[in-house]
Amino acid sequence: MAAINRDDVAHLAQLAHIEMSAEELDRMAGELAVIVDSVKSVSEAAGDDVPATSHPIPLTNVFREDVVGHTFTAEQSLSGAPDAYEGRFKVPAILDEV
Amino acid sequence: MTDATLSFEEAMDKYDPVLGFEVHVELNTKTKMFSCAPNVFGDEPNTNVNEVDLGMPGVLPVVNKTAIESSIKIGLALNCKIAEKCRFARKNYFYPDTPKNFQTSQYDEPIAYDGYLDIELSDGTVFRVEIERAHMEEDAGKLTHMGGATGRIQGADYSLVDYNRSGVPLVEIVTKPIEGAGSRAPELAKAYVAAVREIVKNLGVSDAKMERGNVRCDANVSLRPHGRERFGIRSETKNVNSLRAVEHAVRYEIQRHAAVLDSGEPVIQETRHWHEDTRTTTSGRAKSDADDYRYFPEPDLVPITASREWVEELRATLPEPPAARRKRLQADWGYSDLEFRDVVNAGVMDEIEETIAAGATATVARKWWMGEIVGRAKNADVDPGQLGVAPATIVELNKMVEDGKINNKMASEVLDGVLAGEGTPAEIVEKRGLAVVSDDAPLLEAIDAALAAQPDVADKIRGGKVQAIGAIVGGVMKATRGQADAGRVRELILQRLGVEG
Incomplete structure (x- = not known):
């Protein structure tokens, strides 16, 4: 796994919409590098015969039957909204990320 | 800011198009993909949602079993491996249409692939489109x-x-690059989307109404000079939502x-927006960092395993594929290729099938739908099936004609x-006084009048020139305003003149 450098952190911060100062970028690049190194030690422990997994528990097919359950009213849905109009959430027009 | 274009013919002379499609199919499950809120179109905003659809903190998704089964059925119908x-996986991006700031999708492990x-095509040519994958999201x-x-996003103040619609189950069907379509590329594009739509409708897994966005198409197009193997740079036209x-x-x-290529410039890899009013596209946004979705496996959902038994069980429930059904119906009905293609293109195959089931012959059903109803539907600007003609009506009308009660014009x-x-055909015949005149007395009166009006023709017939009879029959039909049975009129004229038919 390649090391994480400052540019990577800046890129990730931008994608995650997190504003970071130059100092924070420096510090975080260092901290993340340590984390990545730690994770690397896991791949050393797992041999070629161990398949990659995204879940620690060997569980599959946890399903729900297709039966309608509870819903919110429009008032409930919008109760935490910073702004609303005619039963809908009102948000700034965002053009550059369509 | 209109883009320059070449004529289609010139473009085809110089370049070879390569296509690709991403078709999104909304499933018609009762509930959402990961929540138990109803999957219903057109209700009051923000009422078919619960905490999962609104992306509240700490909520957990649970997979809809029916959505998985529908997805497997789509995969099977597209000849995919399951x-x-x-x-x-999580596809991370910030946009207000996705309250969680990620879309739950599939990335490296789609449920169906390689189909x-x-x-x-309209002339019967068969073109194979390879399916890369069909994944759930x-x-x-x-x-x-x-x-x-304009209501478009450009210049909008707020949204x-x-x-x-958040959380409605989708299956995204992605083709491999489609090469070799040449000048038939636009037709193939339409036919491909129509075929996918037909399949999901036939499977009963989607309402498949394009005007409601149940089936949505993103079309990728690139050009390369003839003979070159490497693909050109593509554009992706989003949300092209009618065939x-x-x-x-x-x-x-x-x-x-x-x-663009002719001007020596490179094509820009970008999203294009389709405008139905001008039938043009405009530039959306170029591919950029925002496309870095940082997919990672969804930690809140465990994997799906599709045992071969389960897949075979689902395969056994699949209806006859639309293409096979068409072949069978054409053979059953005895239509020529051209007749059948016309029926399919007019969109009345199902209606004809129902009419035959109601008791009409294949010939009669086709005569009525193609000859009478399709034209009326076109005038009314609706699909023929939506015009409101019940198969039973056609059967009844046809029986009246065959029994000689009314003629075709009256029908x-x-x-x-x-x-x-x-009202019903019988009621209308009664109300409008449309019955064929079968009582001989008024006919004989009209015949005598017609013979008297054209004595020379009457003489010719008497002299054996029976073919001259048309003029007299015409006179009688005119006098009875088309309500006489022409065959009976002919018989009576010959009787009157003492001539053997």
Whole structure:
């Protein structure tokens, strides 16, 4: 796994919409590098015969039957909204990320 | 800011188009992909949602079993392999249509892959489109852009969000690059989307209404000079949401790319927006960092395993594929290729099938639908099936004609009456006094008058020139305003003149 450098952190911060100062970028690049190194030690422990997994528990097919359950009213849905109009959430027009 | 275009013919002379499609199919499950809120179109905004669809902190998704089964059925109908094991992934991006700031989708492990669909073009040519994958995901909420002049996002002041659609199960069907379509690329594009739509409708897994966004198409187009193997740079035209628009959008993009390449510039890899009013596309945004979705396996959902037994169980429930059904129906009905293609293109195959089931012969059903109803539907600007002609009406009308109660001209008039809501064919015949005149007395009166009016013709007939009879029959039909049975009139004239028919 390649090391994480400052540019990577800046890129990730931008994608995650997190504003970071130059100092924070420096510090975080260092901290993340340590984390990545730690994770690397896991791949050393797992041999070629161990398949990659995204879940620690060997569980599959946890399903729900297709039966309608509870819903919110429009008032409930919008109760935490910073702004609303005619039963809908009102948000700034965002053009550059369509 | 209109883009330059070449004529389609010139573009085809110089370049070879390569296509690709991403078709999103909304499933018609009762509930959402990961929540138990109802999957219903058109309700009051933000009422078909619960905490999962609104992306509240700490909530957990639970997979809808029916959605998985529908996805497997779609995969099977597209001749795909069904993954023994697959999983969901998070596609991370910030946009107000997705309250969680990620879309739950599939990335490296789609549920279905490596399929194909044989597409029949209007002249009967069959073109194989390879399917790369069909994966499951959830739909996003609906944004309405407010302010600005046009209601488009450009110039909008703010947007309103309805999350009713948020979490509706989607299957995204992705083709491999489609090469070799040449000048038939626009037609193939339309036929491909039509075929996918037909399949999911036939499977009963989607309402498949394009006008409601149940089936949505993103069309990728690139051009390369003839003989070159490497693909050109592509554009992706988003949300082309009618069959006609798919054809037009592909055609337009081919013409636009050709003009760009001719000018010596590179095509920009970007998203294009389709405009139905001008039948053109405009630039959306270029591929950029925002496309770095940082997919990772969804930690809140465990993997899906599709045992071979389960897959075979589902395969056994699949209805007859639409293409096979067409072959069977054409053979059953004895229509020529041309007749059958006309029926399919007119969109009355199902209606004819129902009419035959109601008791009409294949010939009669075709005569009525193609000869009478399709034209009326066109005038009314609706699909023939939606005009309101019941198969039983056709059977009844036809029986009246065969029994000699009314003639074809009257039957057509009665049909108008049925469509105008005047009642059943029998009632209309009664009300409008449309019965064929079969009482001989008034006919004989009209015949005598016609013979007296054309004595020279009467003489000719008496002299054995029976073919001259048309003039007398015509006179009688005119006098009875078309309500006489022409065959009976002829018999009576010959009797009157003492001539053997």
